[in-house]
Amino acid sequence: MRLTKKDVAVVALGKLGGAATVIDTEDAAIAAHAIDRDAFGWKKYPERVDLDAVRTTLRHEGEGKDPRIEGSIQNGWHLTPRGVAWVEANKALLGDAKITVAPTSAATQRWRAETREAGAAANRVRTSEAFRLWVQGKELTPRQAAGVFRIDEYTPAKDRTRKTAQLQELIRGDEEIEAFMNMAIPAALELRPPVGRQQEESK
Template identity: 85%
Template structure:
């Protein structure tokens, strides 16, 4: 079985500690090139790392339906639980190559919990009615936007802002969601209570 570019990128992150920490894009690029210089080297000078090719591959894997990595070019990358499981199941693909996975530390356990939370947040946004409409170039209303953030008419203003900020932070690095947030957050915060009723906490 030949490794695809995405497979190589996942393996590269595993080799440089992506199971327990966030890996800089350039470090991931060097590791990927070391595994497959034909895929991630310049055509004319294969000994040189093609950083753009690695960036594109990492981004595409991160945007997959069940991604093995998460992160962004700016902030770095790490393996998801699915990525960890895939590497464990495919160690032989690298022959004698060593994969560094330290899964017993408190930091790693905390990271895994955060990764699950991030994955859940991304899934919540992408399966929402508001995001579906936005993706189709259609308008959505304040109630649909508020549902993404689990806000209703009676959510206090300070809690609306907090919930919006938390979800925005959890989904940072996903370009489509970041673009969606620019419209969704103002719409959600603008959701009004029925006439004659004020938001709880603002009475």
């Protein structure tokens, strides 16, 4: 069985106990590199871990349609039920490691809900027209930027600030999206309300 980079990342989490607990991104990187140095090592110095390659692979698997992992670069990763089933079906890949699924605590349930929300937010940003234009190096209109945060001309000023801050917090840890947000937030806040609404908000 030839493993893809995503397969290796899932196996790495399985080896580290990712079915039962949250695994730090750097720990996942070391385990993935141990499995496949060619995929996750530097080209010139393969003995060194290419952390960016592991981060990208974890993120792409986590943002997939039916992901085998959930989490974030900042908070860590764990296997989804599909990921557990996939690893169970490929136990030989684990070597001596044993996959165990611990009872899910209320804190873990809450954390997983938060990471799902963060993953959905990141996917929303990446699939937006504004992000596509930004990646292409094109300028955004205030309306295009505002669409990322689900605000428009009629959104009150206090809600604009709240919505931009909430989305920014959700995706914290994703360097590419953070760079985009640093540009998109000021642009979005430039969207002006109708004249009548401006007068109401100034009272």
